[in-house]
């Protein structure tokens with residue numbers, strides 16, 4: 001036992017016995033001895049709240065510890081830690097608040113809850129003197145929360161680039177590697193248990209955006225508002241765009257970008273993005289996640305692992321249970337989120353700058369390129385290359401035109417693309433995607 005201290009039993013109430021909850025129950029039992037040896041804590045799940053008592057489950061669980069009312073977990077004085085895995089934001093908010101008020105440590109994997117109500121919940125945690133731990137809320141099994149809270153605590157975070165939605169990464173990988181349709185690839189991801197109960201949260205980009213809000217808030221010490229985050233999903237990404245990007249030496253990923261500019265303004269966005277195939281992030285495939293964190297002292301660091309699924313996510317929940325046990329045994333080090341005033345402002349999204357990939361479908365006639373470059377040039381937007389592939393578009397009177405755009409402000413791009421959309425020579429709505437060179 002650590003420091004020769006006698007083992008301590010930690011009594012846990014688990015709310016939610018879905019995919020991840022069942023994984024927590026199973027894996028706490030599987031590795032109980034190892035955890036006991038390492039931490040001195042004997043983790044005992046003594047109450048479990050479920051929606052449906054009659055549901056057949058893959059794990060064996062004694063019926064006496066089950067209840068359909070999470071309030072029983074909160075009211076049970078012997079329960080020291082409440083694990084919230086019920087999902088959603090309304091009831092989960094009530095459960096977490098009630099647990100904190102009852103002085104129970106909270107462990108949650110609920111990124112939507114923290115992204116939307118984190119500021120309020122961490123203020124309550126501070127007031128009640130009990131922490132919230134949330135390692136499982138971001139990037140499944142990758143311990144990225146501990147990295148930001150502890151490993152990189154000495155650093156100003158320059159930027160974070162992350163592939164942090166396993167479902168989207170799985171879908172884009174299967175489209176690219178197996179030529180699957182978007183719908184078939186999504187169905188596979190759901191069958192493998194990666195997707196949220198409502199998969200529109202994944203494909204709309206919002207699941208990744210919620211995680212990006214948490215990472216950005218931890219990095220910059222103020223709670224980022226959802227309305228200050230720019231989010232686009234993968235539902236508009238076509239196989240044609242993936243193939244064009246590949247021909248140009250890029251892969252398409254749902255990428256979350258977090259960075260502070262020279263004035264300390266913080267940019268947070270999640271979008272389908274072209275990444276150079278030579279960069280490690282472009283080679284993160286399937287349900288894997290990866291996060292590149294650039295700190296002012298440490299430089300670039302990379303974290304890679306399974307970003308979704310029962311076992312990886314339960315590994316993070318159990319790590320939080322050990323943290324909760326350490327808090328009960330040795331005292332709390334922090335409430336989960338420590339605000340500070342060194343940053344504090346979000347960057348207006350229209351001022352964010354990046355390169356772009358633009359794919360236009362235009363009528364094949366003289367002067368087209370001139371009209372398009374004029375619309376861009378009028379806003380000071382430069383073009384680094386133009387490609388008119390001849391073999392990929394068989395329709396006789398239209399042609400694809402792919403432009404690679406130099407660094408441009410989003411506001412200028414929006415204005416130029418609105419003008420281009422009105423040109424008579426443009427036959428279909430343009431696709432335009434961010435390009436990250438990963439140079440900063």
Ligand code: HSE
Pocket residue numbers: 137139140164165166167168194195196202207307308309
């Ligand atoms: N639906 C999420 C994903 C699960 O696909 O990444 C992990 O948060």
